[in-house]
Amino acid sequence: MNHRARYYHNRAPEFNTCTSLIGYLMGAGAELALAELLNRVAQRTEAFVKGVLFDCRQCGQCVLSQTGLVCPMTCPKGLRNGPCGGTLHGRCEVDPGRRCVHVRIHERTADSRIELMPLRPSPDTALFYTSSYVNHLTGRDRAARTPLAYLELGERRTTGPCRTASRLEAALRSGRWVMTTEVRSPRSASWAHLDDEAELFRDHFDAVNATAYLNGRPSVSSPLAAARLAELGLEPIAQATGRDQTKTSFVSELIENQLNGVHNLLCLTGDSFVGAPRIRQVYDMDSALMLYEARHLRETGTIQFTGQAVKDPPRPFLGAAINPYTEPVEVPLRRLKQKAAAGADFIQTQLIFDVAGWSCFLTRAREEGLTDDLFILAGVPVVISPKALAMVPSIPGVHLPEAVRRRLEGATDLRREGVAMAIETVQALRAMPGMAGAHLMLFGADGTALVDVEQGCRTRDAEEARVA
Numbered sequence: 428m429n430h431r432a433r434y435y436h437n438r439a440p441e442f443n444t445c446t447s448l449i450g451y452l453m454g455a456g457a458e459l460a461l462a463e464l465l466n467r468v469a470q471r472t473e474a475f476v477k478g479v480l481f482d483c484r485q486c487g488q489c490v491l492s493q494t495g496l497v498c499p500m501t502c503p504k505g506l507r508n509g510p511c512g513g514t515l516h517g518r519c520e521v522d523p524g525r526r527c528v529h530v531r532i533h534e535r536t537a538d539s540r541i542e543l544m545p546l547r548p549s550p551d552t553a554l555f556y557t558s559s560y561v562n563h564l565t566g567r568d569r570a571a572r573t574p575l576a577y578l579e580l581g582e583r584r585t586t587g588p589c590r591t592a593s594r595l596e597a598a599l600r601s602g603r604w605v606m607t608t609e610v611r612s613p614r615s616a617s618w619a620h621l622d623d624e625a626e627l628f629r630d631h632f633d634a635v636n637a638t639a640y641l642n643g644r645p646s647v648s649s650p651l652a653a654a655r656l657a658e659l660g661l662e663p664i665a666q667a668t669g670r671d672q673t674k675t676s677f678v679s680e681l682i683e684n685q686l687n688g689v690h691n692l693l694c695l696t697g698d699s700f701v702g703a704p705r706i707r708q709v710y711d712m713d714s715a716l717m718l719y720e721a722r723h724l725r726e727t728g729t730i731q732f733t734g735q736a737v738k739d740p741p742r743p744f745l746g747a748a749i750n751p752y753t754e755p756v757e758v759p760l761r762r763l764k765q766k767a768a769a770g771a772d773f774i775q776t777q778l779i780f781d782v783a784g785w786s787c788f789l790t791r792a793r794e795e796g797l798t799d800d801l802f803i804l805a806g807v808p809v810v811i812s813p814k815a816l817a818m819v820p821s822i823p824g825v826h827l828p829e830a831v832r833r834r835l836e837g838a839t840d841l842r843r844e845g846v847a848m849a850i851e852t853v854q855a856l857r858a859m860p861g862m863a864g865a866h867l868m869l870f871g872a873d874g875t876a877l878v879d880v881e882q883g884c885r886t887r888d889a890e891e892a893r894v895a
């Protein structure tokens with residue numbers, strides 16, 4: 428069989444019997460032409476009908492029957508497992524004029540119970556623009572349509588022994604309140620600024636995230652910046668985003684992190700680069716699939732998507748993010764449950780300006796037993812610059828209540844007010860059962876404000892202890 432014949436044979440095995448007969452009667456050229464014709468007719472008819480009815484994107488591995496007839500491929504990021512962190516009040520991060528696809532799926536399929544959602548594999552790009560009916564009949568889409576089996580992760584995962592070499596894990600399991608923050612990876616070939624920040628944070632924070640590629644801007648990669656932090660004696664948290672990575676590069680980074688002494692990894696789907704349309708965004712995996720892949724490798728020693736065994740597999744302590752301000756609240760709760768089942772050990776939340784809203788979400792999460800499965804660190808904003816404050820409403824998924832905005836905008840000394848508000852927020856969060864710590868995020872250029880917050884919290888603790 429020549430190259431072209433093999434191509435059509437593989438693409439249209441379903442037509443082989445009938446086309447073989449014609450091929451026998453009329454020659455191999457007619458067989459191939461007929462197979463191609465039948466495939467095209469099936470694909471284009473399906474694309475037209477489903478396009479009109481469901482806004483079909485022709486992925487060739489249709490899951491409409493599982494999603495209340497809402498096509499998940501209409502999500503601008505092509506996510507199949509739930510919303511990204513950019514959705515706010517049910518609206519889409521990329522196109523706020525539309526409702527989030529996963530909120531619509533929830534409204535069509537779910538009741539108020541917080542059930543564990545199936546974990547769908549990422550779509551098989553080889554099936555794009557083929558007929559999903561034909562693929563279904565022949566079974567070619569089976570792997571892409573069959574949910575992954577969650578690994579057994581055990582009961583009350585927050586109380587067991589340490590499973591990794593992470594110092595962050597040890598701190599969280601000790602039961603004490605944990606504080607983390609973040610540094611931005613350098614955008615030039617110099618470590619000077621990162622080294623200075625590392626020195627500043629060294630004695631104040633239990634772990635430090637290395638953020639990278641913010642707003643699509645090139646920088647040193649997060650694993651490399653995290654390796655530098657580890658070299659300087661800090662406990663780093665590397666970040667990986669589905670927006671920027673393929674499955675291969677993701678697993679490669681897991682291995683590199685282990686080699687570099689980086690034992691914590693935060694898995695993020697990633698913001699869309701709105702306004703930078705020429706950047707190709709990958710989304711080969713969403714954050715839940717990244718967690719699953721990393722957990723699979725850690726627990727079984729095999730790469731899930733290739734089946735290959737890895738000697739000395741990486742053993743990261745795994746984190747995820749959650750946006751509690753998506754409505755209805757069942758949507759982020761189900762997503763949180765899915766991330767816990769996929770393999771998350773700890774959570775760093777979206778920015779919490781609305782403490783009361785967070786408290787409602789946390790109460791529901793506690794009722795679902797999620798605080799027994801996850802260490803939850805709340806994202807606490809430290810806003811110290813007017814320019815950064817003006818930018819906050821444009822950050823995907825951030826809910827800034829009017830009263831908080833007025834308080835910060837009306838401050839005569841924004842740095843002092845921002846630090847005071849962050850200390851109040853940390854103290855309020857700390858009083859909530861189920862919280863494990865806080866993750867401080869700076870809005871401004873002066874990292875000493877983060878240290879001021881951490882020290883301010885310590886001073887308050889000491890005062891409260893004295894009074895008690």
Ligand code: SF4
Binds near residue numbers: 502503513528530
């Ligand atoms: S908010 Fe995120 S998950 Fe929802 S449709 Fe938009 S890009 Fe997709």
